[in-house]
Amino acid sequence: MELAIRNVRKEFERFAALHDVSLDIRSGELIALxxxxxxxxxxxxxxxxxxxxxTEGAILFGDExxxxxxxxxxxxxxxxxxxxxxxxxxxxxxxxxGLKVRPAATRxxxxxxxxxxxxxxxxxQLSGLENRYPNQLSGxxxxxxxxxxxxxIEPRVLLLDEPFGALDAQVRxxxxxxxxxxxxxxxxxxxxxxxxxxxxxxxxxRVVVMSQGRIEQVGTADEVYDTPNSPFVYSFxxxxxxxxVRIENGQIWLDDRATGLLAEGAxxxxxxxxxRPHDVELLEGGAGIVGTVVASRRVAGTKHVExxxxxxxxxxxxxxxxxxxAASAGRIAFRPTRWRLFSDAxxxxxxxAPAPSVAxxxxxxxxxxxx
Amino acid sequence: MSDTAIALRSAVSPVxxxxxxxxxxxxxxxxxxxxxxxxPLIAVFAQALNLGLxxxxxxFDDPDAIAAIKLTLLVAAIAVPCxxxxxxxxxxxxxxxxxxxxxxxxxLIDLPFSVSPVVAGLVYVLLLGPFTPIGAWxxxxxxxxxxxxxxxxxxxxxxxxxxxxxxxxIPLMQDQGTGDEEAALSLGASGWQTFFYVTLPNVKWALLxxxxxxxxxAMGEFGAVAVISGKLRGETVxxxxxxxxxxxxFRALAQVSAFTLAAVLACLALVTLMVKTWLEWRYAxxxxxTRSGH
Numbered sequence: 001m002e003l004a005i006r007n008v009r010k011e012f013e014r015f016a017a018l019h020d021v022s023l024d025i026r027s028g029e030l031i032a033l034x035x036x037x038x039x040x041x042x043x044x045x046x047x048x049x050x051x052x053x054x055t056e057g058a059i060l061f062g063d064e065x066x067x068x069x070x071x072x073x074x075x076x077x078x079x080x081x082x083x084x085x086x087x088x089x090x091x092x093x094x095x096x097x098g099l100k101v102r103p104a105a106t107r108x109x110x111x112x113x114x115x116x117x118x119x120x121x122x123x124x125q126l127s128g129l130e131n132r133y134p135n136q137l138s139g140x141x142x143x144x145x146x147x148x149x150x151x152x153i154e155p156r157v158l159l160l161d162e163p164f165g166a167l168d169a170q171v172r173x174x175x176x177x178x179x180x181x182x183x184x185x186x187x188x189x190x191x192x193x194x195x196x197x198x199x200x201x202x203x204x205x206r207v208v209v210m211s212q213g214r215i216e217q218v219g220t221a222d223e224v225y226d227t228p229n230s231p232f233v234y235s236f237x238x239x240x241x242x243x244x245v246r247i248e249n250g251q252i253w254l255d256d257r258a259t260g261l262l263a264e265g266a267x268x269x270x271x272x273x274x275x276r277p278h279d280v281e282l283l284e285g286g287a288g289i290v291g292t293v294v295a296s297r298r299v300a301g302t303k304h305v306e307x308x309x310x311x312x313x314x315x316x317x318x319x320x321x322x323x324x325x326a327a328s329a330g331r332i333a334f335r336p337t338r339w340r341l342f343s344d345a346x347x348x349x350x351x352x353a354p355a356p357s358v359a360x361x362x363x364x365x366x367x368x369x370x371x
Numbered sequence: 372m373s374d375t376a377i378a379l380r381s382a383v384s385p386v387x388x389x390x391x392x393x394x395x396x397x398x399x400x401x402x403x404x405x406x407x408x409x410x411p412l413i414a415v416f417a418q419a420l421n422l423g424l425x426x427x428x429x430x431f432d433d434p435d436a437i438a439a440i441k442l443t444l445l446v447a448a449i450a451v452p453c454x455x456x457x458x459x460x461x462x463x464x465x466x467x468x469x470x471x472x473x474x475x476x477x478x479l480i481d482l483p484f485s486v487s488p489v490v491a492g493l494v495y496v497l498l499l500g501p502f503t504p505i506g507a508w509x510x511x512x513x514x515x516x517x518x519x520x521x522x523x524x525x526x527x528x529x530x531x532x533x534x535x536x537x538x539x540x541i542p543l544m545q546d547q548g549t550g551d552e553e554a555a556l557s558l559g560a561s562g563w564q565t566f567f568y569v570t571l572p573n574v575k576w577a578l579l580x581x582x583x584x585x586x587x588x589a590m591g592e593f594g595a596v597a598v599i600s601g602k603l604r605g606e607t608v609x610x611x612x613x614x615x616x617x618x619x620x621f622r623a624l625a626q627v628s629a630f631t632l633a634a635v636l637a638c639l640a641l642v643t644l645m646v647k648t649w650l651e652w653r654y655a656x657x658x659x660x661t662r663s664g665h
Contacts, residue, residue, distance in 0.1 A: 071553075071557050080553070080554060082550060084553065086555075086569055088572045088573065097555070098559050101568070149554075149558065150557075
């Protein structure tokens, strides 16, 4: 089932939770809505489900306008952060609930409902727990039951609201892999909400980065990580450093020093330079950006060095090899190898850095890639 | 020696008081309980059986007493279901929705608690009496008397016992939120299915307590009913009123009748308590499940 969200706006008592959001979701894709709390991601999910209705705009299920259809008519599977299992029903009854409440004409027989429930329990790897009550299950098991219950109604779309938010880190990682497997096996179009970027980048085919009721960027894990299109995405996903710089005739200046970075065709004026701490090369001599080491900490195989540049105005963090001598004190000169400029008006077309004279090649980093 | 002292001290939980304090506190509560709860109950039965079993049983030969018992049961049988419906509806609105005037509704529900029952009865008399527009309309068009008649007694009882069920349900329903209902709806359940399969089972214990409290109060209500009923013997007199009538008669036999009826009322209350305790014992596992569900 393809979904399309067209210019949706949602207000709660004059407070706008979503401003003019548009998004196309492909059939069979696993897509993540990622953002900090208050970014409107859960609101968007609830609008898709029909648990809330848009103030403006439309939500399409395939070609059909579902904007004002009730949640029952939309036939979506919804998984809640706090499971919302029916506590007075057994696991099997919980899973069979969606079938039991169907009108008599389409309701399967009791035996059939029971068979479907145990089939789904197999799928979520909880066979044998049919007669347990929710309070006799662990958090991870409860969320599996909740998913089985949502799948039981053969939904057109599967929607998950921070499905692993209430679980501890270990269980979370396991369930993440398991959800991916279930998705690949069942092929449902799946939308899930998370504030955990690692979860989104690892699990989803595409990630929708949201902030303050707007979609900032939509793309694969690689795209949002490697080519963030706004300062927000740069700083929200992964680590980043920024410097306020000045562009003059295609050259980037930091205070009164040329950084050696070129921004051909960029308009003159102030801008913000963003780069990842590991996308830097160290330079000998006085070229590039020079900073004084303020602090350094060891992170796994590398050292993170905090630099103060040009008085107290700028602080950035860069990554250097653990063995680097200047890491503990003194001055370091560096140049970002991948970077991006943002002016107040928006991003400036992406500029490749001049062919670097590699002083040191950054240690190969483990990159999370969605398969 | 000092070692054992340390061991003993460390065995005592830091939140436990010393033996002397504990004994005093327990003794105090036992005394209060006996004095204020158990002694009156015994006194009621003792007074009822003061002249032996026969005079006590003779109470039930008095048609007024039988009428009072019947009326009390009738009033409870109507008032409790009414308040069951009103209470659930009010609690549902308040706990699951946000709307204008919600705070006002919450205070309104408490009104019967804060208003003296006598005042409540008087208000109904002033509002629905035969010489008021509403009362006259009922009397002329339908031939129904409300004040100094059974409908008035029922109305007053409904008013006085209104908060019990709603008050019991509101905090629980608020605590449970709307997550379960949303889950049921997303699985395709209709509004009524959601209510009967999900909402109601989630609150059934609170509902039971509410009904028991409401019932006890409905049978025992005196003030409002006294004002509104006109105390017509054999017609609008409920058990508490009949008890008072007997008690005012200053005949030895009437005294016995008063306490016999009081004993019946007390027994009804005791039975309710026993039913509640039995249900709690019988469904202990279910109760535990609904309480620690999340």
